[in-house]
Amino acid sequence: MLSFILRRLGVMALTMLCLSLVVFFLVNLEPNLKKLAISQLDMRSSAEDLESWLQTNGYRQNFFVRYGQWLGVMPKQPNVDPATGVASPRFAFCNEPSEARFSGVLQGDFGCSTKFKVPVAQKLVPALGATGLLMFWVMAVMVPVSLLIGVLAGMREGSRTDRTLSVASITTTATPEYISGVIFTVIFASWLGWLNGSAASATNSGITFYNFTLPVMTMAIYGIGYIARMTRASMVEVMTQQYIRTARLKGLSFNAVVLKHALRNALIAPFTVIMLQFPWLLTGVVIVEVMFRYQGFGFTLVEAAGNNDIDLLLACSLVSVFVVLSTQLVSDVGYALLNPRIRVQ
């Protein structure tokens, strides 16, 4: 088991390395660098101005050298003014070493955000906290609801409850966040006026039922259908097992059989499914945060991508890839622990 986890961690590190290289390549394409330079200077700058800005700020160094510096395996050179010979930081808002040293992601330095004009960590950490809060509430709504729907539907296969709930869950899988967001906003904010159609106030003045329900609902609904269907399939399978029949034949009531015998076995598969929902949830986070103007990770990602904020975008990709890969690992390990019939080699 331990060697399995270690090997997976190794693959994970390799994957993150490859992906960061790909992202680094994409954000450093010539048009993207131009875009960055324009956003840092102004629209009317001449081509020479842009070029010299890129030159002085080190964007014209060798690609692999720069990747190495970002990663922290190559020393970061101080930005020395050729006229005076004094080392000055590239960006005034960011501490930069005045002598060459290793300062990259491996050392915990994620660089500077050119869009928000702060060090990346200072921007990313609060954003992740805000998104974590959103995720927590989404999970708190999504998991119990979907498990309940799945168990109720799968308890008696083919019954009317089963049919109704199945069609309902198929419907929710056909409503991505930007659809349900619009529908819910129209119903609850425009018509009924119960809820706030924007979560912008949640960032500053804390979350309330009034401003946070719509984002949470919108995000939860897309996942509910999928998890419920998986739970139903798992429940249906469990209900046909011999031990369920035995329990029924020895005279236990249907409810007792479902609660004591079926439920625990039926919930193993949904565990994996819930864990594997994270990549989808990340996309959902981006849509919901943009739609409801909530300043979290997704919002930051869109801002970073829209302005080609290289360091921030790289950090965002690292975080999201890390989340995806680690939830995959947790789901595999958890599945093996929960289901004694599975053994990892």
Add this chain to the structure above:
Amino acid sequence: MELETIGVFGIVLGVLARFWPVWLALGIILLLSLRYKKMLGLYGHLFDSSVGVAGVMICFFWLFTAIFSDIIAPFDPLQQIAIMKNALPGSIDPGTGQTFLFGGDRLARDVFSRTVYGSQIVLIIAPAATIFALMVGTTLGLPAGYYGGRVDSILSFLANLVLAFPVILLFYLLVTPGIRETAIPQWLAGFFFIFPIVFFATLFYTRFSGRPRLLAVQLGLTLLIGGWVYLGLVFNADPLGIISISANQLNIFVAVVFASAPGVFRIVRGLVMDIKTRDYVAAAQTRGESPWYIMLWEVLPNARGPLIVDACLRIGYTTILLGTLGYFGLGLAPESPDWGTGIKESSRLLRAYIHPALPPVFALMSFVLGLNLLADALREQSLKD
């Protein structure tokens, strides 16, 4: 100035009347399908369950809407009639006497016509991208599952690499105006679009290599048609000028294929690993058939059930992805009538006007729902067999 409206009842009747070619076509399809149900195999079985009928009908509805867009839509999707700005549903345009059935949007365009024309974009890109993703995923998934070992490790690692990327980040990196200035979309397109040609060439070669004349015809046709489409799509240099694709559409197309091919790969790989242990595969191996013959002619046909179901779900998922692209304003032109762009435009103004938002929302939702219902009915059928 107050515009005349035709009332709720008038709107319902007007919409129903506008869709007359679709109702006609649906009626004919339904009659024919029920009449010849017995002869239609899997498709005929769909009509046994209400879920199946609903799925088929919704999908056909949008298909015919896309085909007959020019007849259904009263206005051009880009035409702006200044007086109709933010007009309420059912308002009558004093100039032409035509009705804005679902009202006008903030640029004074007819929401109904835009939704109808939007179906064309979705119904061309989503199925086509899914087919390409299926081809790429299948061509790579077959050897990975069949050979296992190093081939499998490398391909799976690459697939997991793409899958570890959140889709939205992938789109933000791959679908930008900047990237269209580079040759990357062309490179990717050149790489992906070669797969169908390779797939069909191998398919025919493995089966008919003993019959050179038939093989020559088939390979010739594959290369001719494949090469023609390839030239048109990748280099935008179709000698006949029929197939052409604009740079931003190619960009979207490639990004969607890129995002969904690894999923197909994983499914095909899993199916092959299961099927290759069957007796008929062992029999073919004993006969001395080549590995690619076994993969393409023994394994693949037996994996078709789950693959068809997956294809249905995947078209729906691709539609959602296209909507996401439209919602974030990536790739598609800002005035494009597709549903995602429509939702983006109108969701910003929800506080003031809700009517421009609802038609594209329900259009996208119903189309994806139709595909999901269809997939569900198909799965049920394939479990029965």
